[in-house]
Amino acid sequence: MKQHRPPRAIALGYFDGVHMGHRALMERAVQRAREIGGTSAVFTFDKHPSSVMTGRQVPLLTAGAYRQDEIKLLGGVDEVIFGHFEELRTMDWRDFIHELLIGRFGAQYIISGHNNRFGYMGKGTPEGMAEECKKAGIGYDCIPDVKIDGIVVSSTYIRQLISLGDMERVTKFLGHPYTITGVVAHGRKVGRTYGVPTVNLPLPPEMALPPYGVYATRVRVDDQVYLAATNIGVKPTFVDGGAPTIEPHLLDFSGDLYGKLIHVELHQFLRPEKAFDSVEELHAAIEENVRQTRAFFAKG
Ligand SMILES: Cc1cc2nc3c(=O)[nH]c(=O)nc-3n(C[C@H](O)[C@H](O)[C@H](O)COP(=O)(O)O)c2cc1C
Ligand SMILES: Nc1ncnc2c1ncn2[C@@H]1O[C@H](COP(=O)(O)OP(=O)(O)OP(=O)(O)O)[C@@H](O)[C@H]1O
Numbered sequence: 311m312k313q314h315r316p317p318r319a320i321a322l323g324y325f326d327g328v329h330m331g332h333r334a335l336m337e338r339a340v341q342r343a344r345e346i347g348g349t350s351a352v353f354t355f356d357k358h359p360s361s362v363m364t365g366r367q368v369p370l371l372t373a374g375a376y377r378q379d380e381i382k383l384l385g386g387v388d389e390v391i392f393g394h395f396e397e398l399r400t401m402d403w404r405d406f407i408h409e410l411l412i413g414r415f416g417a418q419y420i421i422s423g424h425n426n427r428f429g430y431m432g433k434g435t436p437e438g439m440a441e442e443c444k445k446a447g448i449g450y451d452c453i454p455d456v457k458i459d460g461i462v463v464s465s466t467y468i469r470q471l472i473s474l475g476d477m478e479r480v481t482k483f484l485g486h487p488y489t490i491t492g493v494v495a496h497g498r499k500v501g502r503t504y505g506v507p508t509v510n511l512p513l514p515p516e517m518a519l520p521p522y523g524v525y526a527t528r529v530r531v532d533d534q535v536y537l538a539a540t541n542i543g544v545k546p547t548f549v550d551g552g553a554p555t556i557e558p559h560l561l562d563f564s565g566d567l568y569g570k571l572i573h574v575e576l577h578q579f580l581r582p583e584k585a586f587d588s589v590e591e592l593h594a595a596i597e598e599n600v601r602q603t604r605a606f607f608a609k610g
Contacts, residue, residue: 319349331455336386350389372517398410402433491514492514506596511574522542529575
């Protein structure tokens with residue numbers, strides 16, 4: 311068999327959101343890579359398997375364009391390998407191990423969780439994986455479930471928490487705040503006329519949408535971090551319908567962010583979005599939200 315240099319320790323899964331369970335797998339991959347003098351990698355798919363299988367788009371926890379960076383940054387792995395799910399879903403599970411992971415990508419160690427299924431019809435199981443890896447003379451680690459408050463951490467559970475707006479619990483299960491990433495667009499520039507300039511971020515359509523409302527947030531841009539009171543919704547005071555936007559009002563900032571890539575971390579839901587009777591009432595509500603945001607982050 312062709313020897314790959316350097317060999318790889320490969321963690322398997324989709325890794326949407328890079329939660330605490332995912333991190334346990336990737337930490338192990340990094341550790342194993344060090345032991346074998348190789349590189350650590352994640353093998354994931356270009357499309358979410360459930361979205362393809364059910365034909366219904368699963369709302370994602372990581373913006374598509376940012377997946378590779380987020381997995382590397384939070385998981386600490388050297389590489390992210392994207393398999394084409396539509397092609398691989400028909401591959402026999404043994405071929406997936408021997409031909410693809412070992413033959414093509416030089417796996418010396420494979421790491422997965424308990425519930426990992428792979429190959430045609432999801433017939434590959436951790437038990438089958440252990441047996442085949444043994445035959446091939448490579449290592450396999452099956453990582454026990456990571457639980458918080460007695461609940462198994464999963465992307466599915468975190469999506470539910472987001473739909474409820476329970477951002478503090480989301481942060482606990484993800485191990486980092488839910489973060490919406492995108493490029494700043496031009497808004498209507500109305501906010502600045504009453505002293506509340508906002509950054510306008512179209513919501514990446516593939517991402518999970520929290521309830522419309524105002525959130526205590528932090529915005530990361532380049533190497534800077536700003537506190538921000540952020541509205542998510544359709545601005546019913548001014549606009550009739552339309553696509554939702556995410557609009558941070560950065561505190562202690564003046565400047566121009568058009569065209570910049572920004573990361574908006576949602577830390578706490580403050581109140582639902584509302585159609586106000588006047589701009590003055592909206593303004594007063596926003597001032598209160600700014601106070602709440604400062605107070606939230608002052609708590610540490
Ligand atoms: C903290 C905050 C809270 C907001 N809350 C609401 C709201 O409850 N209802 C609403 O219609 N618009 C709300 N907005 C959105 C403003 O209407 C919006 O920023 C303003 O219309 C400027 O829009 P523009 O950027 O398109 O010019 C909020 C904005 C911020 C920054
Ligand atoms: N809580 C956990 N503890 C340990 N391993 C986990 C945990 N959650 C997922 N894994 C493993 O991490 C890898 C990637 O997980 P994947 O993203 O496919 O599943 P998930 O987070 O459970 O998502 P979903 O809720 O969509 O099933 C898989 O090998 C999976 O078995």
